[in-house]
Amino acid sequence: MLLFIAALISGLIILVISSDKFIEHSALVAEKLNISPIIIGLTLVALGTSAPEMVVSAIASLDDAPEIAIGNVLGSNIANVALVFGSTLFFSAISIKKGLATKEVPLLMFITVFVGALLYDLHLSFFDGVLLIIAFIVVLTLLLRGSKNLEGELTEELPDAESTTLGRSLIIAIIGLLALIGSSKLLVWGAIGIAQIFGVSELIIGLTIVAIGTSLPELAASITSVKKGLHDIAIGNILGSNLFNLATVLPLPALLAPGAISSSVLHRDYLWVLGTTTMFCLLIIIFNTKKRSAIPKWVGLPLISGYFVYLFTLYQSSIS
Numbered sequence: 001m002l003l004f005i006a007a008l009i010s011g012l013i014i015l016v017i018s019s020d021k022f023i024e025h026s027a028l029v030a031e032k033l034n035i036s037p038i039i040i041g042l043t044l045v046a047l048g049t050s051a052p053e054m055v056v057s058a059i060a061s062l063d064d065a066p067e068i069a070i071g072n073v074l075g076s077n078i079a080n081v082a083l084v085f086g087s088t089l090f091f092s093a094i095s096i097k098k099g100l101a102t103k104e105v106p107l108l109m110f111i112t113v114f115v116g117a118l119l120y121d122l123h124l125s126f127f128d129g130v131l132l133i134i135a136f137i138v139v140l141t142l143l144l145r146g147s148k149n150l151e152g153e154l155t156e157e158l159p160d161a162e163s164t165t166l167g168r169s170l171i172i173a174i175i176g177l178l179a180l181i182g183s184s185k186l187l188v189w190g191a192i193g194i195a196q197i198f199g200v201s202e203l204i205i206g207l208t209i210v211a212i213g214t215s216l217p218e219l220a221a222s223i224t225s226v227k228k229g230l231h232d233i234a235i236g237n238i239l240g241s242n243l244f245n246l247a248t249v250l251p252l253p254a255l256l257a258p259g260a261i262s263s264s265v266l267h268r269d270y271l272w273v274l275g276t277t278t279m280f281c282l283l284i285i286i287f288n289t290k291k292r293s294a295i296p297k298w299v300g301l302p303l304i305s306g307y308f309v310y311l312f313t314l315y316q317s318s319i320s
Contacts, residue, residue, distance in 0.1 A: 004193035011187030019220035022176030025169040032166045057252045066253035073250045074269040077242045079215040081276040086303030088222040093294040095231040105281045107139045112277045119266050129254030136247030188213030
């Protein structure tokens with residue numbers, strides 16, 4: 001019991017510290033390379049915080065459990081918008097970079113709809129996986145095109161860019177990322193151990209602690225970003241994570257364990273992905289009417305409420 005408590009507390013402490021350093025030095029890398037922070041959020045931060053989903057999906061696929069991998073991807077995307085973005089809004093209204101609604105948002109919607117088309121026949125094939133990877137390469141190329149010299153200011157809270165080299169910032173960012181992922185796993189392990197000791201069912205553990213735990217990197221990175229005033233990274237993290245999940249993590253079960261999928265994956269989970277993603281994109285479009293507009297804090301409440309509705313839907317499905 002004490003071991004699980006120690007893991008829970010130490011995991012949380014390391015998570016907070018590592019996310020802080022990771023975001024600081026990722027932003028410094030962006031500045032030194034003359035790249036907009038939104039691009040760092042869409043690539044380095046998003047790929048790094050999607051690493052837990054990638055590992056889980058790969059292991060599940062190799063263990064001949066592709067639906068676990070598919071569910072992991074779709075569930076993570078729902079949590080990223082409803083739980084992570086919703087929670088982040090509680091800390092601050094999030095500014096929207098001008099032009100985001102004309103480039104990044106359409107690409108996210110394209111990938112989301114494209115995945116739905118591939119899942120429509122209730123079969124995830126090897127060819128589907130190849131198509132997703134090709135689609136991602138195209139999307140990433142479009143995202144990175146013209147990324148230099150874009151608007152994206154760093155705040156005074158960041159370390160002085162002149163006091164550290166590019167190499168040092170990159171190394172610290174990578175170490176912070178590894179610690180961020182590792183600490184989230186440690187925290188989840190401790191939480192699961194405590195839950196099992198108190199006799200909480202595996203279903204409830206899976207729907208709450210594990211589901212939230214796999215989104216901890218995204219949650220920590222996004223909250224740290226907005227607290228430092230790096231709203232571009234926060235939004236880019238959500239956009240990029242969902243893109244990476246659908247176009248680089250979902251292909252893993254398709255390539256490693258292709259086969260039929262449950263109808264509930266399409267008719268329940270994917271519809272929630274489509275709904276939450278559409279809502280996220282609409283928020284960006286609706287509140288992007290001025291040069292530097294922002295999504296207000298109150299939007300976080302309905303987003304988080306929606307996430308708990310989804311969890312209740314899963315629970316009802318499991319007992320029916």
